Amino acid sequence: MRRQTTERWSPWILLLAMLLLWQGICSGLNVSEFIFPSPLRIWQQLLEFKGEIAKHAWRTYWVTMAGFGIAIVVGVLLGFLIGSSRLAYAAIYPLMTGFNALPKAAFVPILVVWFGIGAGPAMLTAFLISFFPITVNIATGLATLEPELEDVLRVLGAKRWDVLVKVGLPRSMPYFFGSLKVAITLAFVGTTVSEMTASNEGIGYLLVSAGSAMQMGLAFAGLVVVGAMAMAMYELFSVLERRLTGWAHRGSQSS
Numbered sequence: 001m002r003r004q005t006t007e008r009w010s011p012w013i014l015l016l017a018m019l020l021l022w023q024g025i026c027s028g029l030n031v032s033e034f035i036f037p038s039p040l041r042i043w044q045q046l047l048e049f050k051g052e053i054a055k056h057a058w059r060t061y062w063v064t065m066a067g068f069g070i071a072i073v074v075g076v077l078l079g080f081l082i083g084s085s086r087l088a089y090a091a092i093y094p095l096m097t098g099f100n101a102l103p104k105a106a107f108v109p110i111l112v113v114w115f116g117i118g119a120g121p122a123m124l125t126a127f128l129i130s131f132f133p134i135t136v137n138i139a140t141g142l143a144t145l146e147p148e149l150e151d152v153l154r155v156l157g158a159k160r161w162d163v164l165v166k167v168g169l170p171r172s173m174p175y176f177f178g179s180l181k182v183a184i185t186l187a188f189v190g191t192t193v194s195e196m197t198a199s200n201e202g203i204g205y206l207l208v209s210a211g212s213a214m215q216m217g218l219a220f221a222g223l224v225v226v227g228a229m230a231m232a233m234y235e236l237f238s239v240l241e242r243r244l245t246g247w248a249h250r251g252s253q254s255s
Contacts, residue, residue: 019039022038022039023038023039023040026038026039026041033216033217034214034216035216036216037216037217037220041217042217042220042221042224043221044217045215045217045218045220045221046221046224046225049218049221052206053203053206053218053221053222053225055201056201056202056203056205056206056222057203057222057225057226057229059119059201059202059203060122060188060191060192060195060202060203060204060226060229061229063119063122063123063126063191063195063202064122064126064184064187064188064190064191064229065187066119066123066126067122067123067124067125067126067127067130067187067190067191068126068127068130068183068184068187070123070127070131071126071127071130071131071134071183071187072131072134072180074127074131074135075130075131075132075133075134075135075138075179075183076134076135076138076176078092078096078131078135078138078139079134079135079136079137079138079139079142079172080138080139080142080164080169082096082135082138082139082142082143083138083139083140083141083142083143083168083172084142084164084168089139089143093139096132096135096136099132100132104125104128104129104190104193105125105193105194105197107124107125107128108121108125108193108194108197108198109197109198111124111125111194111198112197112198117198117199117200118198118199118200119199121194121198121199122190122191122194122195122198122199122202122204123191125190125191125193125194126187126188126190126191126194127187127190128190129186129187129189129190130183130184130186130187130190131183133179133182133183133186134176134179134180134183136179137172137175137176137178137179138172138175138176138179140172140175141168141169141171141172141173141174141175141176142164142168142169142171142172145167145168145171173244173245174241174245177237177240177241177244177245178241180237181234181237181238181241184230184233184234184237185230185234188226188229188230191204192204192207192226196208203222203223203225203226206218206219206222207219207222207223210222
């Protein structure tokens, strides 16, 4: 019981220690807020501009979730295709790996030409940067289905489709939720990067505006908000993972 309590509070204790160290360095060395604002200054700016930050944060959030929703649909379908066919795995996976290596920020100017400045480029950037982990994990979960298990099911009369849908997909759920936790953080990165160059709203736009006005406390406050939204979504998927795939983590939970 004590161990579980310690594990639950350890992130907050570590965060508090980091903030105290950060504040101590800024105060002790008299670091200018234009160079590196202290946590206290960031908190003051967060309260001072809370309305403006909330407006931009909401824009970043719904754009990110829209792009992330598209990534889930495309990632699951593509992952199912790749994982269910050796030919598709051999043909598509190397091409996807090469595409994923491309810097997604380089696509932003192209997306601006196609869709104009606004939510479109940010949404598609969030999609492009986040669908790959979902695809890979779904494909891995299906492709690593034990041959012995598949042979037994075939003997019992199950068809290939039955094996994939009734056994392969449930078995891929831990991989799926693991990919969601990675992909949602990437989606926020994609949205913010796109908003910095191709939007007049959102946290990315706020970062550029605050930086040009030398309001570094406000810029850091925007970064804190993005991090908080990403952490909240990560924790949501962690809760769903524990509730829906508890059978896959039974051994680790009992330890």
